Amino acid sequence: MATAVGVDIREATAARGAPTHQVIAFGVMVALLVVAPFLVYPVFLMKALCFALFACAFNVLIGYVGLLSFGHAAFLGTAGYAAAHAAKVWGAPPEAAILLGTAAAGGLGVVLGTLAIRSRGIYFANITLAFAQMIYFFSLQAKFTGGEDGIQSVPRGTLLGLFDLRQTYTMYFTVLAIFLVGFLVIYRAIHSPFGQVLKAVRENEPRAVSLGYRVEQYKLIAFALSATLSGLAGATKAIVFQLASLTDVHWTMSGEVVLMTLLGGLGTVFGPVVGAFILIGLENYLAQLGAWFTIVQGAIFVVCVLTFRRGVVGELGRLLRKPL
Amino acid sequence: MRIARMLVLGLVALVAAGPAAAQMSDGVIKIGVLNDQSSLYADLAGQGSVVAARMAVEDYGAEKKGLKVEIVSADHQNKPDVGSQIARQWFDADKVDVIVDVPNSGVALALNQIARDKGKALLVSGAATADLTGKACSPNTIHWTYDTWALANGTGNAIVKTGGDTWFFLTADYAFGHALERDTEAVVTKAGGKVLGKVRHPLNTQDFSSFLLQAQASKAKIIGLANAGGDTTNAIKQGSEFGIVRGGQNFAGLLVFITDVHALGLPTAQGLILTETFYWDMNDKTRAFAKRFAERDRGIHPTMIHAGVYSAVTHYLKAVEALKSDDGTKVIAKMKDTPTDDPLFGKGTIRPDGRKVHPAYLFEVKKPTESKGAWDYYKLRATIPTEQAFRPVDQGECPLVKK
Numbered sequence: 001m002a003t004a005v006g007v008d009i010r011e012a013t014a015a016r017g018a019p020t021h022q023v024i025a026f027g028v029m030v031a032l033l034v035v036a037p038f039l040v041y042p043v044f045l046m047k048a049l050c051f052a053l054f055a056c057a058f059n060v061l062i063g064y065v066g067l068l069s070f071g072h073a074a075f076l077g078t079a080g081y082a083a084a085h086a087a088k089v090w091g092a093p094p095e096a097a098i099l100l101g102t103a104a105a106g107g108l109g110v111v112l113g114t115l116a117i118r119s120r121g122i123y124f125a126n127i128t129l130a131f132a133q134m135i136y137f138f139s140l141q142a143k144f145t146g147g148e149d150g151i152q153s154v155p156r157g158t159l160l161g162l163f164d165l166r167q168t169y170t171m172y173f174t175v176l177a178i179f180l181v182g183f184l185v186i187y188r189a190i191h192s193p194f195g196q197v198l199k200a201v202r203e204n205e206p207r208a209v210s211l212g213y214r215v216e217q218y219k220l221i222a223f224a225l226s227a228t229l230s231g232l233a234g235a236t237k238a239i240v241f242q243l244a245s246l247t248d249v250h251w252t253m254s255g256e257v258v259l260m261t262l263l264g265g266l267g268t269v270f271g272p273v274v275g276a277f278i279l280i281g282l283e284n285y286l287a288q289l290g291a292w293f294t295i296v297q298g299a300i301f302v303v304c305v306l307t308f309r310r311g312v313v314g315e316l317g318r319l320l321r322k323p324l
Numbered sequence: 325m326r327i328a329r330m331l332v333l334g335l336v337a338l339v340a341a342g343p344a345a346a347q348m349s350d351g352v353i354k355i356g357v358l359n360d361q362s363s364l365y366a367d368l369a370g371q372g373s374v375v376a377a378r379m380a381v382e383d384y385g386a387e388k389k390g391l392k393v394e395i396v397s398a399d400h401q402n403k404p405d406v407g408s409q410i411a412r413q414w415f416d417a418d419k420v421d422v423i424v425d426v427p428n429s430g431v432a433l434a435l436n437q438i439a440r441d442k443g444k445a446l447l448v449s450g451a452a453t454a455d456l457t458g459k460a461c462s463p464n465t466i467h468w469t470y471d472t473w474a475l476a477n478g479t480g481n482a483i484v485k486t487g488g489d490t491w492f493f494l495t496a497d498y499a500f501g502h503a504l505e506r507d508t509e510a511v512v513t514k515a516g517g518k519v520l521g522k523v524r525h526p527l528n529t530q531d532f533s534s535f536l537l538q539a540q541a542s543k544a545k546i547i548g549l550a551n552a553g554g555d556t557t558n559a560i561k562q563g564s565e566f567g568i569v570r571g572g573q574n575f576a577g578l579l580v581f582i583t584d585v586h587a588l589g590l591p592t593a594q595g596l597i598l599t600e601t602f603y604w605d606m607n608d609k610t611r612a613f614a615k616r617f618a619e620r621d622r623g624i625h626p627t628m629i630h631a632g633v634y635s636a637v638t639h640y641l642k643a644v645e646a647l648k649s650d651d652g653t654k655v656i657a658k659m660k661d662t663p664t665d666d667p668l669f670g671k672g673t674i675r676p677d678g679r680k681v682h683p684a685y686l687f688e689v690k691k692p693t694e695s696k697g698a699w700d701y702y703k704l705r706a707t708i709p710t711e712q713a714f715r716p717v718d719q720g721e722c723p724l725v726k727k
Binding site: 041141149150152242243283284292 | 361
């Protein structure tokens, strides 16, 4: 039946247990991330991890359901504002602030998702963009978001009353743990029967309907999952940087996450992570170039799209003949 | 779970024992110029601020005095998170002692907190928000060149006193625009002027025609532009097409810089009234500075932000030399104790809330026929003396100021 809706048998069998090469890749990734803060500046890594989670969440929609959302900044930003507000004004501990932010994004995801999934293709992209712009203008005008200045000097607080997050390395490993949880949730979801149905929808929606699946419900769940995990990334980012600003709700952020996912590889498990690290790395290390930054960034994307369309991980997977 | 937690705890302990914080200076004074180098503030701050900082170091003769000074710069792309990450990296890993410039209030406020947490110094020239010396004031920050209060006050007050007593506001519809409008309106009414009306336009709008027609119909002498960047220049451009200035009304820009006037050109910008704290064509010293500056920065003449960077770096080096330390908190305290003196702003002081004070000037943009050449743009309408140019120290709600 799986082949009947165009899904690779190998992927279908993967549902029962992760294939060895993916386990190895995962192990390598975790090992790198544990060692990394001692070699690279940790705050940079924390930012990259937040965006990696954001890109992974985004990838659930575009890579596995085939829906291009152009409004994911709304979830990242909303969660950031909610978490920052909770931590700063209500004095909530970081774990509560992050959960609240995540829940806010999840709630928003269900509402927007219900309306947006009725359309597809370019219309879906437009509707999500429109919603995101509404959220942007709301954030610009609302009192509690601080308009242009954003919510500043948010306290990092003490995680579970045990870990002082003002310590850079404690914060780093907290972020790493959050990222890994999000990553594994996504991995589990897309390799479950639920994920198989999503892929079936992506490949041939009418056929999935004819097989008796309630496609709308699957899409909505995927949308909500993606929004919630984007929110988790946004809330964590707000705590790490101690601020929530308009940057995170701006439409360019929605564009950036598309680029990250494309660069790393659409519909691959590790692609968005790699893409996020590349893009944030560029942003960070090219900042010294001043005006040349945007030009260099643009050139890299042009090369990427022209020469390796599957993205870094997608191409690597093709060379190894294994889906990564 | 338990193993994971122990692993985390173990690693944390390992690291906590590792690098001990360096207390003493590493022998080099490292100045970081952090601003927008690729987008809307690239001309009024950008590379020019780096040039200004370099000139300050050279003019101070740092090398002859045995001070080793290095300058680094970066583009914060107007994103507070990018800015704060660069700042953290500079402070933590690259041993930067002081960050200067930082246009964009969002980024400046974020850095204000980071510099305070890390005991470093922050010299703000480019950002406008008066909160830096108000509610958010910090013992590690000095706000050098101007702020929103000074601009609203200078423009509002001085214009009313020089005859512009009826106003109409064109306001960008978001928090910053509202604040600018509110502050200016208060000043105008207090000075005896009258606000005949106001209209709110959406942020980043392309079409000002209906707003400009309302402004024209109000017959107010002054049209106050409570907006910034592209909105201001668009309003002025379209206003020129509608013949606003020819009809006897004047625009008052609340956040306009000489680079904006340069970009608009005199035929479009003529008659615009604005407040700045520095103009290159004030006296022989500023003219000499501008000449050297323009040679090094693509012919661009210095804005007040560039001048502020020069002046701030000069004063910073003085304090470091006197203290023989580059500890951020101590240097800022020393800077506040020492009166300032430099060729661009003359003599001045720094208040306990971190506000550097000096006179401000109300300028009117010249008609094309009055201008003698490129960058000859302003004629002085009024000088606002030091005591009146900035918000009184007791009205800022700064916790550092004892009542």
